[in-house]
Amino acid sequence: MPASNTKRCAFSQAVGKGEIWPAFQPIVSMDNGALIGFEILARWNSPRFGAILPDEFIPWAEEDGLIDQLTHNLIVSACTVAAKWSGDFYLGFNISPMQFNQDDMATMIFSAVKETGFPLHRLKVEMTEKTLIDENSAAHALLKRLNSAGVAIMLDDFGTGYSNLSKLQNFSFQTLKIDKSFVRNIASNMNDRKIVTAIIDLGTSLGLEVIAEGVEDIEQARVLQSLGCVLAQGWLYGSDMTSADAALFAGLHKPANC
Ligand code: C2E
Ligand code: CA
Ligand code: CA
Numbered sequence: 001m002p003a004s005n006t007k008r009c010a011f012s013q014a015v016g017k018g019e020i021w022p023a024f025q026p027i028v029s030m031d032n033g034a035l036i037g038f039e040i041l042a043r044w045n046s047p048r049f050g051a052i053l054p055d056e057f058i059p060w061a062e063e064d065g066l067i068d069q070l071t072h073n074l075i076v077s078a079c080t081v082a083a084k085w086s087g088d089f090y091l092g093f094n095i096s097p098m099q100f101n102q103d104d105m106a107t108m109i110f111s112a113v114k115e116t117g118f119p120l121h122r123l124k125v126e127m128t129e130k131t132l133i134d135e136n137s138a139a140h141a142l143l144k145r146l147n148s149a150g151v152a153i154m155l156d157d158f159g160t161g162y163s164n165l166s167k168l169q170n171f172s173f174q175t176l177k178i179d180k181s182f183v184r185n186i187a188s189n190m191n192d193r194k195i196v197t198a199i200i201d202l203g204t205s206l207g208l209e210v211i212a213e214g215v216e217d218i219e220q221a222r223v224l225q226s227l228g229c230v231l232a233q234g235w236l237y238g239s240d241m242t243s244a245d246a247a248l249f250a251g252l253h254k255p256a257n258c
Pocket of ligand 1: 025040041042053054055058071074094095096156157180213214215216233234235236239240
């Protein structure tokens with residue numbers, strides 16, 4: 001069997017055994033470092049192949065019909081541990097575009113969270129613009145169902161999908177995440193800075209929460225703050241963490257009124 005097939009087969013077994021684990025990456029308020037939420041990122045440490053990143057294994061999970069099981073397991077394990085931590089932070093889960101075609105996706109999410117004691121209204125779903133661009137009416141109904149149950153929607157990688165802005169207005173989402181490709185050179189590249197300014201202004205005028213992704217240094221953070229961006233995620237504030245480190249982070253970065 002080719003090595004790539006062996007790896008894929010090992011991945012499939014790892015999903016079945018619940019070995020894909022949730023890493024927690026903090027989302028913070030840049031002015032005081034207060035924790036707002038964590039994005040949950042899937043991780044696989046294969047005993048045979050080492051650490052494999054989601055850009056490699058998520059497409060396998062999608063193609064091999066394993067993505068729902070993987071998402072369900074991540075929700076259950078992340079919510080179970082986080083339910084024990086104090087604070088009002090949310091957990092954001094990445095959901096693949098194809099999962100928005102399934103009527104029972106919302107039911108899967110609700111039942112996964114219910115088992116854990118984590119409040120549903122502190123769960124958020126991250127979706128990419130691609131899900132909207134595909135003219136997906138099932139997605140529209142699903143987003144409404146999630147919203148009605150108190151689950152907010154975050155539009156991930158914003159700016160990369162060439163969305164028709166008027167179409168965006170028809171969907172129910174509450175957060176824009178500025179893609180890290182625009183943040184990377186924001187201190188030196190005027191075009192990137194103009195794009196980010198436009199996204200922040202658009203989000204703010206629509207009353208949305210805006211999060212800058214991929215903030216790696218203080219210079220980027222300063223520029224973002226000068227443009228009116230409040231929330232950020234990136235290595236400057238915290239990388240992907242185990243649940244033990246995330247529990248410590250949550251304890252140390254509580255908002256002032258918590
Ligand atoms: P994403 O949703 O855009 O996640 C953010 C990615 O940026 C993560 O890569 C994260 O580790 C990385 N990152 C965070 N801070 C920084 C930074 O300051 N600089 C740089 N250069 N990168 C940073 P990761 O974990 O490799 O995930 C890649 C993609 O895989 C994610 O992109 C998401 O689309 C997908 N993914 C991850 N977990 C899941 C999952 O559970 N389900 C699904 N459907 N997709 C997932
Ligand atoms: Ca994401
Ligand atoms: Ca992203």
